[in-house]
Amino acid sequence: MCVDGGTSIVLDAGVQPNTPSFLWDNLTTSQVRAVNTSGTYNVKVTNSFTCVGSDTVNVLLRKNPVVHLGNDTTVCNGVVLTLNPGGGSIEYFWNTGQTGQTIDVNSAGSYSVFVTNAEGCISMDTIQVMMQGELPSIQGIQVANNGDRQFHFTAVYPQNVIGYDWDFGDGSLHSYAASPTHVYDSVGDFIVVLHLSSTCGFANDTIGAHIVGIHQLNISNNELTVYPNPSNGQATILNKGDLKMEKIEIYNILGQVVYRSKADSKDKHVVNLTNIASGVYTIEVYTDKGTVARKLEILK
Structure with a gap:
């Protein structure tokens, strides 16, 4: 017999005439007995005339498999x-x-x-x-570096989104605005995570630390400039200060790297982005004292 786990079955000695008494092998004295393990069970029945009858039954209990697909x-x-x-x-x-x-x-x-x-x-x-x-979806996260450790974040082409939850990665309070601005208290490397919600589900997106996690230097345009700007894709980064340029990285509005190169020299670097679409790009100039951010607009 197949039963669910923990289920008992009832053994019944039956209705007997002449004021019967019952005695099972476990010394219980009721007409019925519940068992939940396989085995051999016997009962002796004695009536008021001291007539005795007995019976034995072999019980084989097999457990049903546990099946659970969850709630609707x-x-x-x-x-x-x-x-x-x-x-x-x-x-x-x-x-x-x-x-x-x-x-x-x-x-x-x-x-x-x-x-x-x-x-x-x-x-x-x-x-x-x-x-x-x-499900909610976006095509990425656009980030704008406003300087002084202030960044503006925007979800690109949101679809089916009814709620935003921005985690700026620095332990600060979350923002629930669609396009928030956040000021970091200190320089460091941070991962920004955006949690999206719709009427039926959730989705996440992140933007890497290479955008937010930069050690910004406040350097004037006179000391480090990019020209021509706007540009057709070719531009020169000129360093007139006492910094030593080491590496150049350029990002699109989604935070994706579109250009990376070792600096031509400590004072000057020429970039060629003629194969890049028109738009506004962020240039990160890595120096021996930190990084400097500049915007470059490409018009074709």
């Missing part, structure tokens, strides 16, 4: 949901015709699975999957 659920349209009833069994049969332990579903419906374990016991479970709404 609603997910976003387009989301692939993996259904798993749990392991430890040898056969699975889904109402979709599949026979693996897990299946992936991406449409609403009722999904059932029949599970057979090594003892030949079968259990089943059903889950209702409903789909509603769309």
Whole structure:
């Protein structure tokens, strides 16, 4: 007999005439007895005329497999949901015709699975999957360096977004604005994480420390300048101060590196971005004393 784990079955000696008394092998004296383990059980019945009868029964209890697909659920349209009833069994049969332990579903419906374990016991479970709404998405994070450790962040082309949660990576309070400005108390390396929410789900995006985590120097344009600006893609970085230029990196509005090079010299570097689309780019000039940020507009 297959039973769920912890389930007892009832052994019944039956209704007997003439004021019977019952005596089971465990010395209990009721007509019925609950057992939850396999074994041999016997009972002796004595009536008021001292007539005695007895019976023995062999009980073999096998445990049903534990099957749990979870509660009925609603997910976003387009989301692939993996259904798993749990392991430890040898056969699975889904109402979709599949026979693996897990299946992936991406449409609403009722999904059932029949599970057979090594003892030949079968259990089943059903889950209702409903789909509603769309996942939030963005194409990236745009960051603008305003100087003095102040940065402005914008989600690029947000879709299906009803909530923003910005973590600036410095332990400060989160911002829930769509396009916040944040001032860092000190220089350092920080990872900015944006958590998005929609009516049916959540998504995350990050921007690397190479944008926020720069040790900015307040250097005037007279000391370090980029020309011509706007440019057609070719520009010169000229250092007139006492800094020593070491490396040049240029980022697009999504924070992606579009140019990286060792400085031509400590005083001058020529960049060629003629293969880059028009737009506003951030130049990071790494020097022996820190980094200097400049904006470069490319017009074609």
